Amino acid sequence: MTPTPGQSTRPERPRLRARTVGIAAALMAFSVFAAREVGFDPSTFWEVWSNPLWEKFWPIPWDWVFDSGNVLQPFVETFQIATISTILGCGLALPVSFAMSSLTTPNRPTYLVSRAVMNVVRAVPDLFWAKLMVTAIGIGAFAGAWALTIFSLAVMVKLFSETVDGADPGPLEAARAAGGRHAPSLRTGILPTVFPDYVAHALYVFELNVRASVVLGLVGAGGIGRVLEAQRQFFRFDRVLGMLVIIFVVVWVIEQVSVSLRKRLI
Amino acid sequence: MTAATQRPAPPRWTGERRGAIGVVLLVAMVWSISGLDVTLDRLLGAPSDAWAILRQMIPPAFARVAARGAVGKVFESVYIAWIGTVIGALLSLPLAFMAAHNVAPIWIRVPIRQLFNAIRAVPELILAVILIPITGLGPWAGTLAIGIHSIGTLGKWATESIESIDSGPIEAVESTGGRWVSSMRWAVFPQVMSTISSYWLFRFEINVRASAVLGMIGAGGVGSELVSHLVFRDFPAASAVLALTVGVVLTIDTVSAAVRRRIITGGVGGDDSSRSAEALSDLTGINHR
Amino acid sequence: MSSARRPAPSESPKQADEGEPYPDPDTPVIRLEDVSVTYPGGVEALRGIDLTIGDGEFVVIVGLSGAGKSTLLRVLNGLVPATSGSVVVDGTEVVGASAATLRQVRSRIGMIFQTFNLVNRTSVLNNVLMGRLSVVPAWRSTLGLWPAEDREAAMAALERVGIVDKAYVRASNLSGGQQQRVGIARALAQEPGLMLADEPVAALDPVTSRQVMGDLQKINRELGITTLVNLHFLDLAKEYGRRLIGLRDGEMIFDGDIADVDDDTFRDIYGRSITDEDLLAMGDSPTDGSEGG
Numbered sequence: 001m002t003p004t005p006g007q008s009t010r011p012e013r014p015r016l017r018a019r020t021v022g023i024a025a026a027l028m029a030f031s032v033f034a035a036r037e038v039g040f041d042p043s044t045f046w047e048v049w050s051n052p053l054w055e056k057f058w059p060i061p062w063d064w065v066f067d068s069g070n071v072l073q074p075f076v077e078t079f080q081i082a083t084i085s086t087i088l089g090c091g092l093a094l095p096v097s098f099a100m101s102s103l104t105t106p107n108r109p110t111y112l113v114s115r116a117v118m119n120v121v122r123a124v125p126d127l128f129w130a131k132l133m134v135t136a137i138g139i140g141a142f143a144g145a146w147a148l149t150i151f152s153l154a155v156m157v158k159l160f161s162e163t164v165d166g167a168d169p170g171p172l173e174a175a176r177a178a179g180g181r182h183a184p185s186l187r188t189g190i191l192p193t194v195f196p197d198y199v200a201h202a203l204y205v206f207e208l209n210v211r212a213s214v215v216l217g218l219v220g221a222g223g224i225g226r227v228l229e230a231q232r233q234f235f236r237f238d239r240v241l242g243m244l245v246i247i248f249v250v251v252w253v254i255e256q257v258s259v260s261l262r263k264r265l266i
Numbered sequence: 267m268t269a270a271t272q273r274p275a276p277p278r279w280t281g282e283r284r285g286a287i288g289v290v291l292l293v294a295m296v297w298s299i300s301g302l303d304v305t306l307d308r309l310l311g312a313p314s315d316a317w318a319i320l321r322q323m324i325p326p327a328f329a330r331v332a333a334r335g336a337v338g339k340v341f342e343s344v345y346i347a348w349i350g351t352v353i354g355a356l357l358s359l360p361l362a363f364m365a366a367h368n369v370a371p372i373w374i375r376v377p378i379r380q381l382f383n384a385i386r387a388v389p390e391l392i393l394a395v396i397l398i399p400i401t402g403l404g405p406w407a408g409t410l411a412i413g414i415h416s417i418g419t420l421g422k423w424a425t426e427s428i429e430s431i432d433s434g435p436i437e438a439v440e441s442t443g444g445r446w447v448s449s450m451r452w453a454v455f456p457q458v459m460s461t462i463s464s465y466w467l468f469r470f471e472i473n474v475r476a477s478a479v480l481g482m483i484g485a486g487g488v489g490s491e492l493v494s495h496l497v498f499r500d501f502p503a504a505s506a507v508l509a510l511t512v513g514v515v516l517t518i519d520t521v522s523a524a525v526r527r528r529i530i531t532g533g534v535g536g537d538d539s540s541r542s543a544e545a546l547s548d549l550t551g552i553n554h555r
Numbered sequence: 556m557s558s559a560r561r562p563a564p565s566e567s568p569k570q571a572d573e574g575e576p577y578p579d580p581d582t583p584v585i586r587l588e589d590v591s592v593t594y595p596g597g598v599e600a601l602r603g604i605d606l607t608i609g610d611g612e613f614v615v616i617v618g619l620s621g622a623g624k625s626t627l628l629r630v631l632n633g634l635v636p637a638t639s640g641s642v643v644v645d646g647t648e649v650v651g652a653s654a655a656t657l658r659q660v661r662s663r664i665g666m667i668f669q670t671f672n673l674v675n676r677t678s679v680l681n682n683v684l685m686g687r688l689s690v691v692p693a694w695r696s697t698l699g700l701w702p703a704e705d706r707e708a709a710m711a712a713l714e715r716v717g718i719v720d721k722a723y724v725r726a727s728n729l730s731g732g733q734q735q736r737v738g739i740a741r742a743l744a745q746e747p748g749l750m751l752a753d754e755p756v757a758a759l760d761p762v763t764s765r766q767v768m769g770d771l772q773k774i775n776r777e778l779g780i781t782t783l784v785n786l787h788f789l790d791l792a793k794e795y796g797r798r799l800i801g802l803r804d805g806e807m808i809f810d811g812d813i814a815d816v817d818d819d820t821f822r823d824i825y826g827r828s829i830t831d832e833d834l835l836a837m838g839d840s841p842t843d844g845s846e847g848g
Contacts, residue, residue: 010710014723031352034345038405038486047400080298087295123515125475127391127482128492128508135496136319137312141302146312215391218483222302232395240395248387434672438738441632442745443662444688444696451697452685456676 056237065242070227075250078223081144081216082209089152090202097157101164103172104190106182118157126151126212130221141222148212152205159201163194200262207258211251323505331506336491340510343487344518346408346480347473353409354416355466361417362424362462363450368433379425385418390476394485405486412473412480423465427458464526471515471522478511584610584749584781585631590640590650592626592805600626602805604640610748613775614783615796615813619825622802624785628751631783632664633657645748662689665742665780669754671734675727679718679737682726683709686744705744712743716770732763739770750774752784756791761835764788768795788835789821 065071096114098104105111130147137143172189180188217225224247231239364370365378394411401407435453444452481489488511495504585608592601600623608614616624629635630642633649642649647660665686673682687705688696695701701709713719716736721729726737735755742750752771756764768784772795775782786792792799792813799816801809801824808824809816821829 010714010719011722031348034348037342037345038349038409040349040409041401041406044401044406044410077301080301083294084298084302087291087298119516120512123475123512123519124508125478125489125511125515127479128489128511131482131493131496135499136316142312145298145302211387211389215389218391218395228392244388244392248384251387434668434670435674437634438666438668438672438741439685439688440634441661441664441666441751442686442688442741443658443660443664444685445658445693447693448685448688448696452677452681452688453674456674460676 056235057241058238060242060245061238062242064239065246071224071243071246074217074224074227077141078210078213078225081141081148081213081223082206084145085148085152085209086202086206089149090156090198090205092149092153093156093160094198096153097160097164098186098190100157100161103167103169104164104186118154121150122154122158126154127215127219130216130219134220139220139222144213144216144221144223147216147221148209151212152209155208156201156205159204160194160198163197163201164190167193196265200265203258203262207251207254210254214247319501322501325502326506326509327500327502328506328509331491331503331510334491336488336507336510339481339488339491340514342405343477343481343489343511344474344514346405346477346486347412347470350409350412350477351416351466351470351473353413354420354469357413358417358421358424359462362421362428363454365421365425366428368429368431369436369446369450369454378421382418382421382425385414386422387418388415390415390480391483394480394483398483398485403484408477408480408485408487411485412476415476416469416473420465420469424458424462427461427465428454431457460529464529467522467526467529471519474515474518478515583607584612584645586641586643587630588641590630590637590642592623592630592635593638599805600635601630601637604807606800606807606810608781608783610781611775611779612781613772613795613797614800615792615798616783616785616800616802617787617789617792617821617824618802623805624802625753626805627802628666628753628783628785631749631751632661632666658689662745663747664749664751665745665747667735667738667742667750667752667755669757671731671738671758673726673734673737675725677726678723679713679726679729680706680709680722682737683712683740683744686712686741689745708746709740709744712740713737715743715774716740730763731759732766735759735763735767736770739767739774743774747780750780750782752782754785754787757787764791764835771795788833789829790834
């Protein structure tokens, strides 16, 4: 094979771009700085393992755990919070998602306002909502339900608006061309297509809500988390661990059920 | 006499099923509300209570809050989220290579996958609750909690990335006599690093919110500020802290989303912005060393 | 001017006269004895294959899809384990060999794939360097600290296939024909004694296909590397092959000189008459002749 002209000269080895080096150095410097600010302490990894406090987690008092008043009842409350939040939050998310998608929004102001509002709502950490509700409404499951409703709304809107954005615009166009008004067009032109995804997302949100209500209790918003926090404050870590095990099992079961239900929907 | 109705989309729900679902939902709602100790006056009173508080939140007392050092606390939340994400990313990556079914044998990938699931099941808040008695209060507890939890989520996402690659280059490495490590480094790594690094950034966005929340139980960051203002019912200060937090979260979200987009598209083209994207792609495994 | 020594890739190619019997069939590089392969699903891909291939031969393998061509190539480097029989490559038994032995054998065998199997997101040079993985210490290759002599070998391989100017270009930016050349360069960088090509031109257009086949033929003649090529197109087989092996349903139906092959032979191998799909479309002949400059 005679090398044709230009093919026998080897190209220059490209040098690492100054920009690349600069960005890498900046990231590393930032990391070192941030690590110092948070009190990075590698010795903790070792201390965590060997701390005598772990003994307080054992043995698990199963008789206390299975006593219905202690764990079962709060769990029922957790499910109630999760259910109502999912229904309300996802219900609200339906029109809001439609307003947020350029495909299905009724008019431009609605589009802009809904997107702006949802951006802000999503930027607020979920438990801040919980604390706000607790302050406004008082401690208890009621506040928790409100907080989780907003949380469900935020998550559902994010998931569902992506679905709507990706939906086939054809049927909607046909409905409008036939003279349909806004809501009926959506109902016939888009809703049937996206409904399975809607239900799948709602199931996922329910799953998240069950998990979230565990931590809600830490700020006093009811559910199993309230018992968890109470026991933690009394340093009854063995009970805490027992509850965590039960929570883990329940969450895992719900996840399996949810995954199989969702598979049948897609 | 057929009575078929035309629908523009494949029908999945018939009339009776929908009625049944509606009834189930109604029952569920009633049942759940019954457990929430909701009384009528509580229900009616809630909106006006909320409105009263809302009115007190405007205008937000930025100056007062800044004087108390709230801005520093917000940054502390960002540092916590950053280091936590770094810990999670660095530890999850090698584990993910051992968890993917197309590159790891079953006796090692099953335990590691279960490890990821177990870690993911524990919310950061609970982790922090467990860690605080050991590490003491402060940002390090929050960082560890976020870091450990991130190992679970990042590990799962990284594993899924690795499992979706083209196996051709792996076969090529095997055919030259290369070992498993070389196969990972040269056949798998370049294919997945841009996706995985965008997941890292996405996780950072979520972790900023998580670290703000962790502050509420004393694990560092701005959460503690919010809690103390609310407890003392100092609503203008509380709304100022809220506004600060939201502002920082939105900024980070926007920047991160832009960077992630460009990492994924790989920086085609030569203008300034996409060159920085190329720089980041270089960092993540396509370098020419 | 025949030479028993195999020149290194960086040396200038020696010219082989047309009439010289270059292949040395008395030195068997490959010996298969009664090799059978049954896949886990129960599919019998190879049945009782007996085959001997000498040093420096250029062998073309044809057969329908599913006849066992890919399997035959892959039992040679152990990518597919033989269910029974013996596979000896360059003096080493491959069947039942340990992982370390397999890696050693593979380092001496270069393989080219129908889908090129390049890492798209990285440079051409990095792809070719993968051919040096078996000789470079693992820690050096993992960190990307390739020794100078291996970089040199990679560059020389790229020069030999004529695309060294693309060394630092991202692999996905190359055309199909160029990508396959990178694949060939990667195999060459191993300094192999045996080259296996699994339908190397199936994804390429007629002109490029001829170029690639010409490259393979040149490598075989100038470097003396034993070459086995799976081919789908019968006219290419007749044009470039020297020895032809025909597989049908996992059995070897034909094994002989290309000159003894005619349309009836192909019909036996395929079990049906030849259609247009079995022939490469008639394209222009390549501009660089297969004769060597």
